[in-house]
Structures are given as C-alpha cells and as structure tokens.
Amino acid sequence: MFPVPSRAGAFTLATALLSGGCTENEFIAQPFDNIAVVTGDFDFVESTLLRQEIAYQRYEGYICCASYDPTIDPAGIAQKAESLFLAENAEGQAELDTYDAVFVNSGARGLGDYEYNGIEDDDDFVKDPLVIDRVRAYVEDRGRVLVVSDWAYDLIEAVWPDKLELAGDDLAYDAAQLGVGGQRVAAEVKGELLRNRLQAGSASLLYNYGNWSVVEGVGPDVTVHLSGDVNFRPDGGDGVSVIPDSPLLVSFAAGRGLVVYSSFHWDAQTAALSDEILLALIEGLDPGNAADQADEEVSDAQ
Numbered sequence: 001m002f003p004v005p006s007r008a009g010a011f012t013l014a015t016a017l018l019s020g021g022c023t024e025n026e027f028i029a030q031p032f033d034n035i036a037v038v039t040g041d042f043d044f045v046e047s048t049l050l051r052q053e054i055a056y057q058r059y060e061g062y063i064c065c066a067s068y069d070p071t072i073d074p075a076g077i078a079q080k081a082e083s084l085f086l087a088e089n090a091e092g093q094a095e096l097d098t099y100d101a102v103f104v105n106s107g108a109r110g111l112g113d114y115e116y117n118g119i120e121d122d123d124d125f126v127k128d129p130l131v132i133d134r135v136r137a138y139v140e141d142r143g144r145v146l147v148v149s150d151w152a153y154d155l156i157e158a159v160w161p162d163k164l165e166l167a168g169d170d171l172a173y174d175a176a177q178l179g180v181g182g183q184r185v186a187a188e189v190k191g192e193l194l195r196n197r198l199q200a201g202s203a204s205l206l207y208n209y210g211n212w213s214v215v216e217g218v219g220p221d222v223t224v225h226l227s228g229d230v231n232f233r234p235d236g237g238d239g240v241s242v243i244p245d246s247p248l249l250v251s252f253a254a255g256r257g258l259v260v261y262s263s264f265h266w267d268a269q270t271a272a273l274s275d276e277i278l279l280a281l282i283e284g285l286d287p288g289n290a291a292d293q294a295d296e297e298v299s300d301a302q
Contacts, residue, residue, distance in 0.1 A: 031286030032100035032145075038081050039074075041067050041107030042209055043149045044267035048275050049103075055290040057099070059084045061108035064117050067209075068267060081108060082124075085131045096138050100284060106150030106212075106265055113173035123173060126158040135159050140255025145282060147260045151177065153213045156261055163252055164261065165217035167232060167243065179263070180231040180240060181210025187228040187248055194225050197280035198273075205248060208268040215247045215263055222252040225281065251281060258282075 035054065037046050038061040049056050060077035084102070087095040096102065104111070110125030125131045136159050138144050148156055154173050156164060168175035185205045189195050203226060214232045218224060226249040234241050251260045260281055266274045279285055 031289060032284040033286075033289075034099045035101045035103070036084055036096075036099040037103045038084065038105060038108045038152075039066065039077070040105030040149075040152065041065060042151065043106040043265040044068050045103050045105055045147070045149065045274075045278075047267045047271070048278050049285075051271060051275060052279070052285065052287040053290045054285055054287060056103075061105070061110075063107055063109045063115055063122060067107070081110065085110075085125055085128075085134065094134050094138075096134050097142060097144075099144070101145035101147065101282065102138070103147045104149070104152045104155060106152055108152050111152050111154045126154050126173065132158050136254075139257035139259060143256030145258045145260070145284065147278075147282070149262045149265060150213050153215075153261060153263075156259060160252075160254060160259065163219045163222050163259070164215055164247075164250070165219070167214035167216050167234070168236075176213040176215070177211040178232040178234065178236060179207055179210065179212035179214045180233065181207060181212070183207050183231050185228040185230055185248065185264075187226040188245075189226060190224050194277065194280055197276050203273060205264045206268045207264060209265070212265075213263055214243060215250070215261075216243055218247050218250055219252070222247075222250050225249040225251065225277075249277070 035049070035056040036059055037049070037056050038059045040061055041063050044066070046056065046058070057079065058077060059079045059081045060074050061081035062074045065074060066072040084095055089095065089098070109122055112122045112126070114120060115122045135146065135155065139146050153164060153166070153176065157166070166176035167178050185207065187203045187205050189198060189201050189203055195201060205226070205228070214230060224247045227245045227247050229242055229244050230246045231240050231242055233239060246263075248264060249262045251258060266278070279287070
C-alpha cells in the first residue's frame with residue numbers, strides 16, 4: 001500500500017463541445033493528493049494506481065475474499081469500508097470527505113441484495129440514508145470524484161437513480177447481473193478525448209467473470225465513452241440474447257463533481273488500456289506522487 005499525503009487536492013470540470021453537437025466531460029485538474037480505494041472480490045483497480053505509482057489508502061471491503069489473489073487476507077487490512085462511509089474525525093468531518101477521489105471495486109460489500117456466496121443480506125450501505133447523503137454531498141457539493149466498477153453500480157443507483165438504465169428489474173438490487181462471462185467485446189471508442197488518447201477507434205474488452213452488470217442505456221446528461229454489443233441472459237437462465245451498443249464505460253457530472261462507471265473490470269484489461277483510459281478521464285491522477293512522497297518522508301527523517 002502506498003502512503004497518502006496530507007495535503008488537500010482539487011479539480012475543476014469543463015465541458016468540451018465535440019463535433020456533431022455532442023458534449024463530453026473533459027477534466028482540467030490539479031493533482032489529487034488523497035485517494036481511497038474500497039477493495040472488492042472481483043476487480044483490482046489498484047493495479048493502475050500501483051503501476052503509475054499513485055498514492056492511495058486501501059479500505060477492506062471484501063464480501064468474501066479477493067478472487068484475483070487468494071494470498072490477500074482481508075483481516076490483515078486495518079482500514080474497513082465501514083469506516084470510510086460512516087466514520088467521522090474529532091472535528092466532526094466525515095472520513096469520506098478527507099479524500100479527493102474514491103474508487104469502489106466490483107464485489108465490495110454493502111452494495112447489493114444478498115451475499116453471492118451465502119444467504120445474508122448485503123445492503124448495509126445502499127439502504128443507509130446517511131451513506132447515500134454523504135456520497136451525494138461528497139460528489140455534488142464538495143466536487144470530488146467517485147469511480148465505480150461492475151457490481152458496485154447499486155451505489156450509483158441509490159444516489160443517482162436516473163443515470164443508468166439497467167437490464168433486468170431497475171428497482172431491484174443485483175438484478176442487472178446478467179452478463180455472459182468469458183466474452184470479448186469489440187468496444188467502440190466514442191468521443192475525441194479517448195480516441196486521441198488511445199489513438200484508436202475501438203478497444204477489445206474482456207469480461208472475465210459471468211453475471212456482470214449490463215447497462216442498456218443512460219440518462220440524457222451521461223457521456224458514453226465505450227460501447228459495444230454484449231451477450232446477456234435476459235431471465236438469468238440459459239438463453240442468451242444481445243444488447244446492441246450497450247454502454248460499457250460512462251461518466252457524468254453530478255453537481256461540482258464527477259462519477260465514472262465501468263461494467264468491465266479494470267484489472268481484467270491490458271495494463272496499457274486500463275492505465276490510458278483512467279489517466280485520460282481523470283486528470284487529477286498524479287503518476288509518481290507515491291515515489292515523490294517517499295522521497296519527502298526520507299528527507300524529513302534525516
């Protein structure tokens with residue numbers, strides 16, 4: 001885990017007018033200093049942060065365990081997701097508000113209906129009015145960034161229910177988890193921002209697990225960055241259908257802040273693809289700041 005600097009970062013949001021009269025969110029940022037990551041059973045967005053030497057604070061949020069690394073012991077991670085969403089410091093400031101950006105991995109607990117590996121309820125966060133109010137204020141009022149992948153979509157649904165149009169019952173937790181696993185999707189890269197960064201009009205995305213969350217459409221103020229034809233099981237059974245041009249990566253401005261959602265797992269993609277997309281969409285990410293801080297700490301200790 002990389003240490004987290006103590007300074008407070010900031011970012012501003014601008015809207016760039018693209019050809020054809022469409023708009024796309026483009027971010028003009030000062031580097032983030034404080035980033036929190038909630039771990040999850042199925043995704044590891046930290047892989048990009050580690051490769052880019054971006055400092056972050058890890059919060060243990062596993063429902064069960066890390067499917068991508070069985071050597072990780074959840075009990076060995078001191079900071080818990082409950083602390084991030086519910087705790088306050090001595091001055092009464094929400095712990096969540098001490099961070100410039102929060103990443104929530106797919107398979108983080110408290111963001112669904114019930115435990116996928118058991119029968120216990122798993123809705124502690126999405127049904128808690130305090131958590132919903134804090135997340136909304138964190139993004140909208142404080143101008144912060146929230147990045148969510150796959151199963152954690154229910155957090156977005158709880159706070160901004162009109163942004164994503166999901167497959168299945170839009171009013172039921174976990175109901176959009178209908179995607180067919182093991183498929184590669186030829187995604188269209190939409191908008192100049194990503195096309196220029198990737199120098200490509202398409203990208204190959206791997207959906208490494210089954211039952212991933214399928215998005216059918218988005219609200220009018222949501223920008224689609226990647227889309228493609230996807231296979232899913234409409235009734236959760238054996239029959240397979242296709243949703244054409246499904247939004248796979250989207251973002252939207254909420255108040256002064258930004259929300260980013262991917263139906264795919266960041267850690268399942270090539271390192272170059274994941275890194276370039278995240279660095280393009282979220283300019284506040286500051287590659288190398290973990291190494292810079294380590295140098296500062298060594299200097300301070302001398």
